Amino acid sequence: MCHMANTEGSISSVLSEKRMFHPNPEFSESATVKSMSEYERLYHSAEEDPLKYWASIASNFHWFKKWDTVMEWNEPHSKWFVGGETNLCYNAIDVHVNTWRKNKAAIIWEGEEGEQLTLTYLQLHREVSKFANVLKRRGVEKGDRVAIYMGMTPELVIAVLACARIGAVHNVIFGGFSANAVAERINDSHAKMLVTADGAVRRGKTVNLKDVVDEALVETPSIQNVIVHQRTKQDIHFQDGRDHWWHDLMGLASEYCPAESLDSEHPLFILYTSGSTGKPKGILHTTGGYMTHAGNSFKHVFDIKEQDIYWCSADVGWITGHSYIIYGPLINGATVLLYEGAPNYPQWDRFWDMIQRHKVTIFYTAPTAIRAFIRAGDEWVTKHDLSSLRLLGTVGEPINPEAWMWYHKFIGKEKCPIVDTWWQTETGGIMISPLPGATPTKPGTATRPLPGILVDVVHKDGTSCKPNEGGFLVVKHPWPSMLRTIYGDDERYKKTYWSEVDGMYFTGDGARKDEDGYIWIMGRVDDVVNISGHRLGTSEVESALVSHDAVAEAAVVSRPDDLKGNALVAFVTLKEEFEGDQKLRVELRDHVSKEIGPIAKPDDIRWAEALPKTRSGKIMRRLLREMATSKEVKGDMTTLEDFSVLEKLRQEEEKSHEENSK
Ligand code: WTA
Secondary structure (H helix, E strand, O other): OOOOEOOOOOHHHOOOOOOEEOOOHHHHHHOOOOOHHHHHHHHHHHHHOHHHHHHHHHOOOOOOEOOOEEEEEEOOEEEEEEOOEEOHHHHHHHHHHOOHHHHOEEEEEEOOOOOEEEEEHHHHHHHHHHHHHHHHHOOOOOOOEEEEEOOOOHHHHHHHHHHHHHOOEEEEOOOOOOHHHHHHHHHHHOOOEEEEEOOEEEOOEEEOHHHHHHHHHOOOOOOOEEEEEOOOOOOOOOOOOOEEEHHHHHHHOOOOOOOOOEEOOOEEEEEEEOOOOOOOEEEEEEHHHHHHHHHHHHHHHOOOOOOOEEEEOOOOOOHHHHHHHHHHHHHOOOEEEEEOOOOOOOOOOHHHHHHHHHOOOEEEEOHHHHHHHHHHOOHHHHOOOOOOOOEEEEEOOOOOHHHHHHHHHHHOOOOOOEEEEEOOHHHOOOOEOOOOOOOOEOOOOOEOEOOOOOEEEEOOOOOEOOOOOOEEEEEOOOOOOOOOEEOOOHHHHHHHHHOOOOOOEEEEEEEEEOOOOOEEEEEEOOOEEEEOOEEEEHHHHHHHHHOOOOEEEEEEEEEEEOOOEEEEEEEEEEOOOOOOOHHHHHHHHHHHHHHOOHHHOOOEEEEOOOOOEEOOOOEOHHHHHHHHHHOOOOOOOOOEOOOHHHHHHHHHHHHHHHHHOO
């Protein structure tokens, strides 16, 4: 491979993965890390002595009491900054309120209809302190779980930070989830309190959050109080004694609430994410280690400067929102733009219009959004002045080189570095990413790991793969923001992450490392798929399908999709008395939407008289995946029990194809 520097890449040869883009010298000059040699130096010193490195990073933050031991490792459990005491809310707000930053905008919120609200650090401090008192008044104590189910409003951020302030454990549930999904997450975490809103605003319509909550709460005995923020002013059912208006309680609350001094390992939050078996996993993060990496990675990857306006278009309901809308930016005293609504409301230039109006300097989004913008047409972009932008980022799935080039050319005007950031709910913060002032980028790769993060691509036996040889992406040394366990299921934690490759954290991703040490993610090796940047377990969708009366058995696989990254294909075997027709297809898709949420709706449903299975009865998803992708099955079939099953599926596939595209 040749590595010619090429900074004027033209869109036409996007499929060449060999081109490299060097950071522009002006950017590098003022960057936190200015060159590749500086990165190498940092990386190698951290690699030699990771604990020394992390201790030096952690000492940049405020601790009520300094730690005694940097890390205790009892495989596969780590404890960081043991004996230390701190508070994340204090580090995100109070430290700034004591400086000139008190009047700096912490959050600039824009509602979908264009409403504007700015909260300075001082104002945010007051609101968070008040809400922390509200929680305490309603019986929430240190260690209690608080579920939060809201749209993207400042109150969501306030609720999260208020929990952190008093040591309550937040469990944010994405506002697009259904009643069943909400109930499941509340019950698994035994949440005592739920914070929600009457409704949320999305694409010009209201989402009836409180109706969903009322349905969910029938099955959640642990919830004692519900606090309802009034966002849409729609009519809702209100249960006296249980439900309380946010504004009523805030009106009575004192604005004095000191941040609790918490043990470094005090649980901070639980966030549910999909795994390869049915039940979602409650990923548990704790205080001191998470703070250290979220704060430090934000500073380096986004090269944050005092005057930046930073915008991450993710939802707070996902890990990206936790680490890079709330904690990372606020720890660094940044100004965060928070947007409530859809990217195409009222039309496809909403984001570019916002960037122009707010003079956004750093923009962080998902490849799936970029692909949707490409489809919508360049004219939506070109009519806006995006010259305020200086840095772009992506997260959530591999970015295809075409999308990368478009982002580079149309949004970044060929001058903004792009940071393609690889990480997971479990890792708490960014693990692999360019440093924008240092790392030459190649479209499609997240490049190199951050200092202190020891990743590798290995074979099943743990030996390193050769350059460009595919293998498992693993982390070889504990890092401060690693998940501590799966809430309530430590066995599953050990099994999922620590039993695939001996002594290493298994990410679930396949990858290869090129000759420059750049890591190319090849996608999941388990049954987790990425749909529009949202992570879903195919088995969750299968369970939802099977819970419908007509369904005997279902297997769900993914196939590549231009827009969404992946699309879901469901192979469904019906019970005898049911007929597979278009009406049932619609019904099943609605059913999945009700069970999990609209993001999980299968794109295609194919009727299968039987599913291909191994002799031991395991569904051969690999064959189905090949069938869904290429219509042809070539791989190893020696373990297949009944070959006629495949032939029948093939015939069915022709028919389904027509019907699904209707
Ligand atoms: C995928 C999102 C390629 C990957 C922060 C990972 C990526 C999963 C990238 C985690 C990237 C995330 N390039 N793939 N830059 N970022 N992924 O937990 O498969 O929602 O394991 O966290 O998304 O998804 P999660």
